[in-house]
Amino acid sequence: MPELPEVETIRCGIEPFIKGRQVSRVVVRTPRLRWPIPVDLASQMCGRTVQDVERRAKYLLLRTEAGTLLIHLGMSGYLRVLEQPQAPGKHDHADIEFSGGICLRLNDVRRFGALLWLDGDPAQHPLLAGLGPEPLSEELTGDYLYQRSRGRRLAVKPFIMDSKVVVGVGNIYASEALFRAGIDPARAAGRISLVRYRRLAEAIRQVLREAITAGGTTLRDFSDQDGRPGYFAQQLQVYGRGGEPCSVCGQAIVKIQLGQRSTYFCRQCQR
Incomplete structure (x- = not known):
C-alpha cells in the first residue's frame, strides 16, 4: 500500500x-x-x-x-x-x-x-x-503522544499506527522510528515516559522526511512510461532485515508478529 x-x-x-x-x-x-x-x-x-x-x-x-x-x-x-x-x-x-x-x-x-x-x-x-495530526506538523509532539497514551495497554507500535492518534505512520516507518528512538515495539504505550515519547516524535519526523526525500530523488519523470515513484528507496535499518546484524550493536534483528503485522526490532538496542 x-x-x-x-x-x-x-x-x-x-x-x-x-x-x-x-x-x-x-x-x-x-x-x-x-x-x-x-x-x-x-x-x-x-x-x-x-x-x-x-x-x-x-x-x-x-x-x-x-x-x-x-x-x-x-x-x-x-x-x-x-x-x-x-x-x-x-x-x-x-x-x-x-x-x-x-x-x-x-x-x-x-x-x-x-x-x-x-x-x-x-x-x-x-x-x-476523525484523523489525528499530520506527523510533520507542529501538532505532533512527544507531549501529545504521552498524553494520548496514558492508561493504554496497547503496544506502542500499533498505537502510533492508529490514524486517530497520528496519520501516516505505516508499518515500515513505525518499525524504523521505534528503532531510532530505542523503544521496544511491543512495550505498552502507557508505560513509556515523556522523555522517550519526545524522542519518538522526532524519530517519526526524521524517518518520514528521509523517505519523502528518497522518493523524490528516485522520481525522475512523473510522466514517463511507468509513472511509479521509487517506494521505500531509503536505507532501512530494521524493516525486512530479520536475522541480519543490527547496524548499531551487531546482534541479529528479530522478526515478530505484532497486531497481525510483521515487526522488526533489535532486542539489545530497543527496550
Whole structure:
C-alpha cells in the first residue's frame, strides 16, 4: 500500500502538471472501486480549475473553486500523468483530462482506491474528520503522544499506527522510528515516559522526511512510461532485515508478529 511518503511523492509529482489547469473531460471506465465513483463526477469537475493539490494523511485532495476531488490509492493504486494520448490498459479505471492535453490516469489493480467528489470543507468529510495530526506538523509532539497514551495497554507500535492518534505512520516507518528512538515495539504505550515519547516524535519526523526525500530523488519523470515513484528507496535499518546484524550493536534483528503485522526490532538496542 502506498504510505504517506509515497503519497506525498505523488502529490509533488503531479502538482506541476495539473495545478492551474482546467478540467476538460472525465472518463470513468470502472465506476465500482472501494466506493462507487459518483455518476455526476464529470459534470461536477468539467470546467473547474485545480487551484491546489494537497495531501491529508494518505488522501490526495484536488481543490477547485467549486469542490474537491478526493483520491485514495488503496492497496495497489497509482497515478500517471500522460502528455500524449495513450490507450488505456486493463486496470486504468479513470482519466481526468485537462487543458493543454494533460491526462491524469488512475490505475488500480485491486480496485481498493477511491475517487470521490466533496462539497464544502473536506476536513468535515467522514473519511477525514476523525484523523489525528499530520506527523510533520507542529501538532505532533512527544507531549501529545504521552498524553494520548496514558492508561493504554496497547503496544506502542500499533498505537502510533492508529490514524486517530497520528496519520501516516505505516508499518515500515513505525518499525524504523521505534528503532531510532530505542523503544521496544511491543512495550505498552502507557508505560513509556515523556522523555522517550519526545524522542519518538522526532524519530517519526526524521524517518518520514528521509523517505519523502528518497522518493523524490528516485522520481525522475512523473510522466514517463511507468509513472511509479521509487517506494521505500531509503536505507532501512530494521524493516525486512530479520536475522541480519543490527547496524548499531551487531546482534541479529528479530522478526515478530505484532497486531497481525510483521515487526522488526533489535532486542539489545530497543527496550
